[in-house]
Structure formats: C-alpha cells, structure tokens
Amino acid sequence: MTRPFLRRPEALLGGAILLALILIAGFAPLIAPGDPLAIAGRPLIPPFTDAGLPLGTDRLGRDLLAELIHGARTSVAVGLSAALVAVFAGMTVGTAAGFAGGAIEAALMRIVDAFQIVPGFLLALAFVSVAGPSLWVVVLAIALGAWTGPARLARARVLSLRESDFVAAAKVMGMSPAEIAFRQIMPLALPPVLAVASVIVAAAVLTEAALSFLGLGDPNSVTWGAMIAEGRNQLRSAAYLSIIPGIALVLTVISTYLVGEALTDSLTGRDKR
Template identity: 50%
Template sequence: MTAPLAPAAAPQERGAATLPAPRPRRALRAFLRNPTALLGLALLGLVGLAALLAPLVYPDDPLGMVAQPFLWPGQDPAYPLGTDSLGRDVAAGVAHGARVSLLVGLAAAAVGLAAGVLVGAAAGYCGGRTDAALGRLIALFQTMPAFILLVVLVAIAQPSIPAITLAIGATSWPTVARLTRAEFRSLREKDFVTAARGLGYGPLRIVGAEILPNALPPIVVTASVMVASGILMESALSFMGLGDPNAVSWGSMIGSGREVLRSAWYLTAIPGLAIVVSVLALNLVGDGLNDALNPRLARER
C-alpha cells in the first residue's frame, strides 16, 4: 500500500513567507529608515524631555526674581542661560515654557481634529443636503482670517491656557474637516463599504470601523502640522500680550525681551530658537509620516 499523502498546507501557510508585511509595520519601517524623520523625532524628544523635567530641575516659580538682572549666558554657572530684565532665570522660563507650548499645541490639535473629523465625516458620508450645508459651513470658516478670529476669541474670553487652547482649536478645524470630507466622499462607494452595508452594518460602524481607518493617514500627517501651528499661534498671542499672565511661555519671553533687543538680544534669541527647533522637529516628523503613509510613495519603495 502506498503511504497516504500529507495534507496540503493551508493557503495562509503556503503564502506566509511571501506575503508582504502588514501596512502599519511597513509604514513604521519606512519611517524609521528616514533620517530626517528620526532627526525630527530626536529633537521633539529633547523638547518633550525638557518639558517633563522642568518641575524637577526648576521647582521654583519661573516668574520669580532670583538673581541680578541682565546676566548674560555663561556669566554665572547657576544661571547658564542668563537672567532677564527682572532677574528671572531664562533657563527655567524656557523649560517651563516648553510645557505650556507643547500642552497648548497638542490640546488645540486634539480639539481641531475632533471637530474637523466629526464635521468632515458627517458631510462626506451622508452627502446630499447634509454635505451641502456642512460644506458651506466649512467654507464660511475658511473665508475668515484665522489669526484675526483667534485674537477676537481670546480678547472676548479671559486670557488663560484653556481659553487659548479652545480658541486655536476653533480656528484650525476647517482644514481637517475639508480633508476628511474629501477622503470620506472618495471612500464611501468603495467595494468594502458596499460589502459592509450588505452585511447589515450600521452607519456608525461603517464610518468608525471601515472608512475612518482608511482615511487616517493624511489626517495623521495634518495633525503634526496642526501641533506646530498651535505652538506658533500661542507664541504670537503671548507676544502680543494676550497670553495667560500666570504662565510663562516662549512667546511671552520674546515679548518681554523685545524692549531690550539691542542690549540683551539673547532674551529673544533663546526662546525664539526653542520655537524654531520645536516647529522644525514637528515638520520633519510630518514629512516622515507623509513619506511612510503615502501609498504612492510606498509603491515606489
């Protein structure tokens, strides 16, 4: 008698060695192979580390007067970045300012993303009159100068970190809404969405489990840009005197140092450099995410 034939391998097992890696893993590998993205991530990590360690390294009030005014960087080892016109430690201000700037940038981006994704998803998926009405609402907000609207909102409310965060989020959501609307309109008629409808899935499940994950890559890239924009907007408000008076930020440090720009230029240069490094890091990370998540670039790789 002949020996029985061995059972055939399952299709997944036969092709397991040749199947491409899942998309998130490919995107992660592509991101980690991008040197500029890693540079941006490293710079952002340094800024985040400074923000986390600020209460430990500088436990005292960063607005407190602790030394002689106008100590230049390196003049006194106890104050490596010098002091300002009131004798406040510049290094403590930069470290605590990182906490405020990152907090406002991240929270404002979260507010803008939440509002933009909700409005854009509703417009793109529902279509018809809902799409037309929400599309006009998005266009209306986009016709308003964002920074002027931001100044008006903050001036009406009491200047504080929550008020500034909500105001920045309220001016940044239209960009996300327009992008999300376009993505949902292109995806709602795809075969996998039609199959989900045929299986009896409800609209919320289709939107949350089927369409939104496929629309996330461009939204994630936009989120990094929104964080950078939030940092710049908060700095501009603080520079104009519309920031939280009870919190130190990079913008307020630049604003207080502009009066002595010729004699003590370091008071504006040091926090300005912190803003440049943070925004540059976020832009580099955003470019790396775009290269990793863009399907056209992925096919080229």
C-alpha cells in the same frame, strides 16, 4: 520600496529634538524646580557668564533657563492639545459631511468654508479677547482655525470610500449609518489627516507664541511668546532675551515639520530616490 519611518535621517533628527523637548516639558518641575517667575538673581545677567544661571536673567532677574524649560511645557501642551482637538473635530465633521451627502454635506462644508476664509490667527485673536485668556481658551482658539484642513481631507477620503463595496455590504448587513461612518470609514480616512497633523502642531505652537506675544496668553504660565514680548523692550541692550526663546521656537517648529514630512512619506509610500 518605502523606507520605514525610523530609517529616515530627517525623522531621527527631528524626532530627537522633539523627544528632548517633550521630556523637558514633562519633567520641567524636576529639572527646574520652583516658580520660574520667581526672582533668581541680579537683573539682566548675560548668558554664559554665571554658572548658576547659564542663560542669564531677564529684566526682573528671573532665571531665563527655568523660564525656557517651563515655556516648553506650555508650547508642547498647547500645540498637541490644539492639534488633537482640531483633528478630532475635523475628522468628525468631515466624515459626517462626506458620508451623509446632500443638504447636510452642503451645510457642513459651507461652515468649513466660512472658517477657512477668516485667517486662523484672527479667529484665535477674536475668540481669546471675548472668552478671556486661559490655557483651554487658547487651545480652543487655535483649534478653531485649524480644524478645517482635517475636515476637508477626511471628507475627500470618505467620499471615495463611501461608494466601496464593503460599505454597501455593511448597509445590506443592517449596520447603522453612524456605525458605518465612524467605525468603518473614519479609521481609514485617518492616515492622510495624520500626515498633516504635524503641520497643525507646528502652526499651533506658533499661534500660541503669537497670542502670548500680544499678551493674550494664559497670564499664569510662562510661554515663549510672552518671553519674546518681554525682551522686545531691551532688544537693543539685551537682544538675547528675545533671541533665546526665538531659537527654541524655531527649533521646535522645524523639528515638528521634519517629523511630519518623514511621517507623510512613510504613510503615503512617497519616497525620494
């Protein structure tokens, strides 16, 4: 018997953290109104010493809590958008390749190979340095390295579905190949891809942080990666500047994995006894 998704402890824990994060991201302007990059007080106030600035201030005297809250916004937005773009692109290419077969499949899968050989982070790095850092460029750059997994999964699933009787029946009925591929087969290939979507989200959040850390994030928005990078200079004197956004990053990634793991288990009927 498969336990439903919501009866799994890891799903509840991860889900609670993620939900909090998404709420914080969604309501960031309400929770921490004003410009998070504005100076709020004395520079380098340590955390838990000033009730008005609970997490303290950075080198320029900006409110760390406000930065963290607005940074969540970027992380969640970039992580989810990149995963969405990657899953959509991967599903489309994988389904087309698996269904078409022959030369089209060979060509598409070689492209997938090419993208998979280059490390995703290098791809993102190269793309952002060429296209210039903005939120959408970063999203595309991350998706560029993440769409191959969904493409392979979708293709494998489509290959086995392609030979089923209901596909033959649809052909005999006079349905067009595009409709068979994308309306009949693709929805059935979605569950295994959805199961890895959480890994893609987690990786996207990390990649975004890494890009920002290297100064290739969107300069107009606060990001955790940029915060860590900024704090790097005071690592000896004020380590909390890097540690606090670091903890936020780790919590986000871990809770995404937990939710993903639980989702995979309940989607595939896999269960530990």
